[in-house]
Amino acid sequence: MKKYTLLVCSLLTVLLVQSQSLQADIIIQNISIVDVANNKIVTQQTIVIQQDRIKAIGQINAIQKKFSAKLIIDGTGKFIMPSLWDMHVHFGGDTLIAENKLLLPLYTAMGISHVRDCAGDISDSVIAWKKAIQENKLQGPNIFTSGPKLEGIHSIWPGDLEIGDEAGLSKALDSLQKLQVDFVKITDNTLEPNLFLKSIQAARKRGWQVTGHIPATMTVATYANAGLSAIEHIGYLQRAASDKEDSITQLRAAGKINNKEAAVLYLNTFNKEVAIQKFKNLAANGTAVVPTINGSFKTTYLDQFDFTKDDYLRYLGPALKRTYAWRINRAANDNAEAIQFRHANFEAAASLLPILYKAGVTILAGTDAGYLNSFNYPGLGMHEELTMMVKYGLTPREALLCSVVNGPAFFGLQNDYGAVAEHKKADLIILNANPLVQIQNTRTIDGFIRNGKYLDRKNLDNLLQHVLKEISVLK
Numbered sequence: 428m429k430k431y432t433l434l435v436c437s438l439l440t441v442l443l444v445q446s447q448s449l450q451a452d453i454i455i456q457n458i459s460i461v462d463v464a465n466n467k468i469v470t471q472q473t474i475v476i477q478q479d480r481i482k483a484i485g486q487i488n489a490i491q492k493k494f495s496a497k498l499i500i501d502g503t504g505k506f507i508m509p510s511l512w513d514m515h516v517h518f519g520g521d522t523l524i525a526e527n528k529l530l531l532p533l534y535t536a537m538g539i540s541h542v543r544d545c546a547g548d549i550s551d552s553v554i555a556w557k558k559a560i561q562e563n564k565l566q567g568p569n570i571f572t573s574g575p576k577l578e579g580i581h582s583i584w585p586g587d588l589e590i591g592d593e594a595g596l597s598k599a600l601d602s603l604q605k606l607q608v609d610f611v612k613i614t615d616n617t618l619e620p621n622l623f624l625k626s627i628q629a630a631r632k633r634g635w636q637v638t639g640h641i642p643a644t645m646t647v648a649t650y651a652n653a654g655l656s657a658i659e660h661i662g663y664l665q666r667a668a669s670d671k672e673d674s675i676t677q678l679r680a681a682g683k684i685n686n687k688e689a690a691v692l693y694l695n696t697f698n699k700e701v702a703i704q705k706f707k708n709l710a711a712n713g714t715a716v717v718p719t720i721n722g723s724f725k726t727t728y729l730d731q732f733d734f735t736k737d738d739y740l741r742y743l744g745p746a747l748k749r750t751y752a753w754r755i756n757r758a759a760n761d762n763a764e765a766i767q768f769r770h771a772n773f774e775a776a777a778s779l780l781p782i783l784y785k786a787g788v789t790i791l792a793g794t795d796a797g798y799l800n801s802f803n804y805p806g807l808g809m810h811e812e813l814t815m816m817v818k819y820g821l822t823p824r825e826a827l828l829c830s831v832v833n834g835p836a837f838f839g840l841q842n843d844y845g846a847v848a849e850h851k852k853a854d855l856i857i858l859n860a861n862p863l864v865q866i867q868n869t870r871t872i873d874g875f876i877r878n879g880k881y882l883d884r885k886n887l888d889n890l891l892q893h894v895l896k897e898i899s900v901l902k
Contacts, residue, residue, distance in 0.1 A: 451477045451496040453853075453881055456487055458502025460847045461862060463509065463831055466824040468861060474507065476853045479879035484849055498881060505873060506861050507847055508827070510540035510854040512834030513568075513809045515659060515717045515793025519547025519586065523798060526744030529897055530797070530805040531556065531567025532890040533742055535882070537806035538856040538872045541569045541834065541844075543793065545638070545659065546576035546612045548586025554606060563878065566890065571838060574608040576639075577626050579617030590618070596626055600633060609838070610656070613639035620644050620680075627653045636837065638717070643689060644680035646672050648705065651714040657791060657837070661718035662776045664783065665693045667709070668702035691768070694775055702779065706786035715789035715837065720777050720815040722795040722803035727773040729758045730766050734802040742894050743804070744901050751801035781820030791837060792816065792830035810870050823866040853879045 453476040460469040473490040475483040483490060513534070518527045527549060534542060544553055553572050559565035577599055578587035588599040603611060611630040613623060620642040630637045631654040638657040641650050647658070647667040658664065666672050675692050678684045684692070709716075725734060740748065761769065784790055794808035804811070809830065816826040835844035843852045855876040860868035875882045882890075 448495045449482075449493055451475045451482055451494045452879055453498045453500065453876065454490065454494060454496040455500045455502045455507065455857075456490075458500075458857070459506045459861070460484070461506050461508035461827075461858075462846070463824060463827045463863075464846060466822075466863065468506070468863065474502075474847065474855075476876065476879055479853050481847065481849050481851050481853050484847070500857075500874070500881065502857065504859075506858045506868075507855050508858065508862065509831040509845055509847060509851075510856050510875065510877070511538050511809050511830050511869070512541045512543075512792070512844075513539050513794050513796070513812075514543045514791040514830070514834050514837065515545050515719055515795050516542045516805065517547050517795065517797030517800065518544055518553050519549055520747065520750060520798045521548050521585070523744065523746050523750075524549055524552050525897075526747045526901065527552070527798070528556065529742075529744060529894050531560070531565065532894055533804075533806035534568040535566055535875065535877065536887045536890040537810065538869070538875055539568050539806060539809055540854040540877060541571070543610075543834075543837075544570055544572040545793075545795075546573050546584075546586070546614075547798070548575070550574045550586070550606065571609040573610050573612040573638075574603050574606045576612040576614055577618065577630075578614055579619060579622070582614075582616045582618075584614065584616060587614075590622065590626070592622070593625060593629075596622065596629055600629060603635075604633065608635070610636040610638060612659070613637065615640045615642040618642065624650065624653045627655050631656075641666075643686060644676055646676055648708060651709055651712045655714055657715040657717055657789075659717050659719070659793075660723070660795075661716060661720065661779055661783075662723070662772075664706075664716060664779050665690075665697070665772075665776055667705040668698070668779055668782075669693045669696040670698035670701040671696040672705075690772060694772055697775065699782065702782055703786055706783050706788050709783075710787035710789070713789075715791050715833070716783055717791045717793040718777075718780055718816070719793055719795040719812070720780070720819060721808060721812040722800050723773055723776070724815060725802045726754050726758055727769050729755060729801075730761075737802065737804075739804050739807050740802075742806075742891065742898070744898055746901075747798050750798045753799070754801040777815075777819040780816065784821060784825060789833055789837075790816075790821075790829040791833050792826065810867070813866050813869060817866045823863050826866055827862060827869075 455474045473487045475494045557570040560567050575588045580589050580591045590596045636656040641663045794812050796803045796805045796808035813826045832845040857874040859871040862868040
């Protein structure tokens with residue numbers, strides 16, 4: 428009788444412990460955490476996810492005593508890291524809305540949870556997608572958007588807010604406020620330089636981050652000091668890397684040289700010590716840089732590589748691919764001298780990346796992928812950009828920081844994202860290989876935990892198949 432009583436008590440104790448365990452949604456067992464911030468791998472960890480947050484991390488025995496879950500993932504031999512952020516993409520083409528929408532699942536399939544849309548001419552659609560994704564009604568990355576960018580009168584870019592004076596600027600910013608954009612982008616095609624400066628200041632006064640290209644007739648520091656939050660494209664930093672920046676910008680302002688002649692002068696007056704000092708000033712000012720190296724590499728070297736055979740092209744709509752033609756044709760018209768110059772100019776710009784990084788400038792990983800930008804692929808492009816960042820001087824860990832840490836921090840979201848840690852958002856990618864050893868390993872995606880939902884490799888492949896099916900209808 429006593430033995431029977433002890434047995435019953437033991438069973439009741441087990442049941443009581445089980446009933447008291449906390450119910451979670453997902454438990455990932457025995458996985459290696461990629462600690463990007465500290466450049467290390469933490470092995471044999473078990474991660475508990477509840478709704479869209481990481482509830483707990485620890486050794487498996489301790490976790491099993493506290494938590495239970497319907498979905499348990501075996502992470503043996505795998506690596507887990509924060510999802511990727513692409514900080515410069517484009518949706519656009521007012522007749523290409525359906526093809527642009529098909530880009531959204533490509534980002535998810537490639538482990539990218541957030542993108543920063545840097546202006547196009549379909550802002551209403553982008554904002555509608557943004558809302559639908561937030562409400563889990565549409566599969567795709569969370570979108571931060573600038574809405575239409577600010578430009579001058581008769582800009583070449585479609586869909587801009589064209590301004591010619593301060594009254595027009597105020598009206599344009601009112602319209603962006605109504606759209607509830609996440610930041611403001613300004614470009615330099617026809618916008619008068621002083622109005623460009625006033626646009627930065629007025630947008631910052633309203634509480635926005637402001638990014639953009641830079642007019643050629645003032646120094647980089649002038650725009651940074653005015654409050655520019657980030658410079659899009661590393662090529663603009665060649666100006667600050669010259670020890671003749673002041674005189675060259677004055678020549679451009681006076682109309683005595685054109686952009687091509689200025690570019691030659693900047694290329695021939697590079698001074699590393701000057702560059703370091705100016706870049707340190709940018710860092711102190713809090714001005715970030717989005718290099719977008721991969722897209723520039725592809726258009727620079729169209730004479731050496733045939734990207735038309737890329738397998739990934741099948742995931743893009745036919746009309747969107749046709750927008751590639753203008754850059755391809757422009758490059759095809761270059762003579763041998765022009766080709767040599769574009770190679771040298773690109774290499775000089777790309778070589779600034781480690782100098783910027785060591786000077787303390789915040790680097791944001793962005794692709795410039797989307798319509799118009801030839802062979803610069805939504806989704807895959809971020810993995811190619813990270814590869815290019817390493818090729819041109821960063822370590823794998825430094826390149827990853829530019830995406831998974833600096834991306835969220837740009838929008839003040841560092842408390843929610845940027846690490847596999849308790850209380851952080853559960854936007855995580857599971858890899859089959861260590862990206863700190865080789866950056867190309869970010870492509871070995873085995874699964875994606877997105878907003879607390881698990882997408883295994885089959886689910887991710889199904890997203891790609893869905894895109895192919897929809898594109899076949901467009902054809």
